[in-house]
Amino acid sequence: MTESAQDGEYDAWLDSIESDDGYYLECSNGHGxxxxxxxxxxxxxxxxxxxxxxxxxEIASYTTITVPTPQFEDDAPYVTAIADFGPVSVTxxxxxxxxxxxxxxxxxxxxxxxxxxxxxxxxxxxxx
Amino acid sequence: xxxxxxxxxxxxxxxKHPERTGRDLFAEAGLEALSQAGIDPEDAEALYYGNFMGxxxxxxxxxxxxxxxxIGLDVPATRVEAACASAGTAVxxxxxxxxxGEAEVVVVGGAERMTNIGTAAATDALAIxxxxxxxxxxxxxxxxxxxxxxxxxxxQYGGSHEDLAHxxxxxxxxxxxxxxxxxxxxxxxxxxIEAPTIADPLGLYDSCxxxxxxxxxxxxxxxxxxxxxxxxxVAITGTGQGxxxxxxxxxxxLAQTPAADKAAEEAYGDAGVGPDDVDFAEVHDCFxxxxxxxxxxxxxxxxxxxxxAARDGETTRDGDRPINLSGGLKAKGHPVGATGVAxxxxxxxxxxxxxxxxxxxxxxxxxxxxxxxxTVASTTVHVMEVQE
Ligand SMILES: [Zn+2]
Numbered sequence: 001m002t003e004s005a006q007d008g009e010y011d012a013w014l015d016s017i018e019s020d021d022g023y024y025l026e027c028s029n030g031h032g033x034x035x036x037x038x039x040x041x042x043x044x045x046x047x048x049x050x051x052x053x054x055x056x057x058e059i060a061s062y063t064t065i066t067v068p069t070p071q072f073e074d075d076a077p078y079v080t081a082i083a084d085f086g087p088v089s090v091t092x093x094x095x096x097x098x099x100x101x102x103x104x105x106x107x108x109x110x111x112x113x114x115x116x117x118x119x120x121x122x123x124x125x126x127x128x
Numbered sequence: 129x130x131x132x133x134x135x136x137x138x139x140x141x142x143x144k145h146p147e148r149t150g151r152d153l154f155a156e157a158g159l160e161a162l163s164q165a166g167i168d169p170e171d172a173e174a175l176y177y178g179n180f181m182g183x184x185x186x187x188x189x190x191x192x193x194x195x196x197x198x199i200g201l202d203v204p205a206t207r208v209e210a211a212c213a214s215a216g217t218a219v220x221x222x223x224x225x226x227x228x229g230e231a232e233v234v235v236v237g238g239a240e241r242m243t244n245i246g247t248a249a250a251t252d253a254l255a256i257x258x259x260x261x262x263x264x265x266x267x268x269x270x271x272x273x274x275x276x277x278x279x280x281x282x283x284q285y286g287g288s289h290e291d292l293a294h295x296x297x298x299x300x301x302x303x304x305x306x307x308x309x310x311x312x313x314x315x316x317x318x319x320x321i322e323a324p325t326i327a328d329p330l331g332l333y334d335s336c337x338x339x340x341x342x343x344x345x346x347x348x349x350x351x352x353x354x355x356x357x358x359x360x361x362v363a364i365t366g367t368g369q370g371x372x373x374x375x376x377x378x379x380x381x382l383a384q385t386p387a388a389d390k391a392a393e394e395a396y397g398d399a400g401v402g403p404d405d406v407d408f409a410e411v412h413d414c415f416x417x418x419x420x421x422x423x424x425x426x427x428x429x430x431x432x433x434x435x436x437a438a439r440d441g442e443t444t445r446d447g448d449r450p451i452n453l454s455g456g457l458k459a460k461g462h463p464v465g466a467t468g469v470a471x472x473x474x475x476x477x478x479x480x481x482x483x484x485x486x487x488x489x490x491x492x493x494x495x496x497x498x499x500x501x502x503t504v505a506s507t508t509v510h511v512m513e514v515q516e
Contacts, residue, residue, distance in 0.1 A: 010261045033378070034262060041373065061283070061382050063275035063327045065267060069252040072267050080267045082276060082377050089377040091266040104283050123266050 009036035014121055018112045022053035024088040032087025056128045057085035059106040064099045074117040083108050083125055092123035132226040132234075132347040133360035133515070136165030137473035142341035142461030143310040146244040150179070150186055151198040153342035154239040157466075158199035162235070165346035166358060172346075173231035175205040176222045178215030178238030179465035181253040182207075185241045199344075201235065209465075211257035212414060214238055215343065216468030216499025216508030222347050223367045223510075232352045236472075237344030240463035250338045254464070257502040259375035271335055271415065273376060273503045275327035278417040280382035282329070285432030289329045292416035293320035294439040296333045296458055299413060302445055303455020305484040308470075310337055310461030334416040339461035343469035345476070350515075362476045366399025366511030368392060374505045385504040388425030392498070392509045396427075399511035403427030406511075407492035408449060408478060410471040412500040413456040419443075422498045423451060426509070445488035453478060453485040468499035468508060475512045 006012075013035050016022050024032045025048040027040035032051070039046050062081035065072070072078065079094040079102055094102050095113060108125035115122050138160035140153055154177070162169055175196045182188045192205035208218040215238035222236040242250050254270040255263075263273070281287060297317055303309040320333035353360040370390030373379050379386075396402055403426060411422035424434040428449055437443045443451035454460045454474040457467060475495040477483035489495075497510045 007261065061276040061280040063272050063279060063329075064325070065269055065272045065275075065327045066324075067247075067251060067269065067271065067326045068267065069255050069264070069269055070248045071252070073248070075267065078267055080272055080276070082382065091263050091268060091375070091377045093267055104279070120265075123262075 014112050017110055017123070022110055023050045024053055025049070026051045026087060030087060034088055034090065053110065054085050056107050056109050057083040057090065059102065059104055059108060060084045060089060061104060062094060062102050072115065072117055075115055081125060085110070090123060092125050094125045096126040130227065130349040130351065131363040131365045132223050133350055133353045134362045134364070134472070134476045135167060135346045135348045135353060135358050135360040136161040136163070137345040137476050138164060139308050139343040139470045139473050140341050141308055142339050142463060144243045145340040148340060150182060150188065150191070150239045150241045151194060153241065153340060154195050154237060154344070155198040157239070157342040157344040158235060158237055161237070161344040161346050162199065167233055167346055167348065167356070169200055171233045172201050172203055172235050174203050174225055174234045175201060176218035176234065176236045177205060177207050178218040178468060179207055180209060180211055180214050180240060181242065181464065184249070184253040185245050195239070199235070210506040211501035212412065212462070212464050212467060213499045213501030213506040213508055214465040214468065216497070216510070217369065217506065219468055219472055219510060220367050220369055220508050223364050226347055226349055232349050234347045235344060236347060236469055237342065238466040238469050239342035240465040241340050242338045242463065243340050247338060262375050262377060269327060271330055272327040274415040274417055275330045276376060277382050277503065278329055281417060281420065281435070284383045285435065287435035289321060290317060291435045291439050292334055293317040295413065295416040295419050296320045298438045298444050299452050299456040299458040302453050302485060303459035306455050306460060309455045309459055310339055311459045330415055330417070336414050336457040336462040339463040341461060341463035341466050343466040343473055345469055345472050361514055362479045362512055363515045364510055365513045366395040366401065368394030368398060368509045370394070370507050372505045374502065376503055384431065385421040385425050385500070385507070387504050388422060388498060388500060388507040388509070391507040392426050395509040395511050399513065401494055401511060406449070406494050406496050408453060408489045409451055409496040409498060410454060410474050411451055411456070411498040412467070413452060413458050414462055416458065418500065419451065419456065421504065422500070426496060426498060445485060450488050453483070453488055468497070471497035471499060472510065479512060479514050
């Protein structure tokens, strides 16, 4: 991992997932977003509260990527998915399950792992 | 307010030209467009230029003045960046500049140099059109993002990889006579289905190639065209642009492209036409599934119906509404920052009868160009019509 400045609230958010204290930001109209975010783009509300992320989500779509960017060269093939956690969706790698067995609707939990290629932190989904 | 006339348009050969600089590619297209227009370069008043990955591919920012210089113009020059919709967005700026009376002659164009950095670096460069924190760091690539959208479409509306293969087969067939096209090679549905996977369900033949190339067009007012006796029968009569959340995860739908819905609605309203008036369209098929999203957003098909259009022969050159007679991005190639102006050129040539596929749409009067950026977080739509 290269020595560089933290990406503010994004890295703080990863820290929170790592310590099982994951959260999202919610406006007063119930729209959910991941940090960093100062305003709800849907209703312009700037009063965003920190809310606990649900323990599990559902795979909304997924793909096995065989031609990666150089930062994922040694990770490929890997499964990237978008999982629905109620008011927010999250994009991450699916691990702990055979790629052929991943399906829309699968229930997953949120975790932080490491990229094989660079050792950098990455959002990971694991079957629940 | 005058709808801009297209006085000249040009594209370079699209393909692999790793040894050619961006400035050389753009100079070729720009000089040819100016020459074709028959306009004194002294009369040009502005340049809008599309480019996406110039910093990464050529270590070159600030390309506006560089490219004006490359075509011998001393004018205010602005680079416009909206990922793969950069050139379409440049067209929109040019249209506004002509319409609001700020200029009588505007050059619009775009160029991209991509093959010099190799596939891995180009994949990386294209990926930065996505959200870095939440998508690129989760391994998302550009094909990967469209794969997520394709799988979601199949899940919601049905459809199969074989349906997508028919889109690739069609666009390859359309490109066979297009001398500017990167790929002039017929393929079969079996070829497309059996091709190596990039990000399932999308394979090699669901994806546009990595391309070097440039495109340029000269826009002018109706009055200037008349005064200078220019041959410029085609006008841009409608322009629209729409946006969306950058990251797929933040959108309510993975299988719809509302930014394109908004752009189409605005462009149709601006031109005073509807989808049923459109004879043909050039749409942004960076991946086969993207053509499905495009023809649904343009109102040619209901949601969930666009997937079967190529298979049913409706969007082929013999069909009722041919799509991508140039071969599309799929076969013609996709030099990212040039694509929107290449579409403008194609529609112009199909309407004025000079395109090699013009015989597929004889007597057509209305064509549409749809240019999408990223996973359709940016879209422009332009309506073009033959004027009396
Ligand atoms: Zn809100």
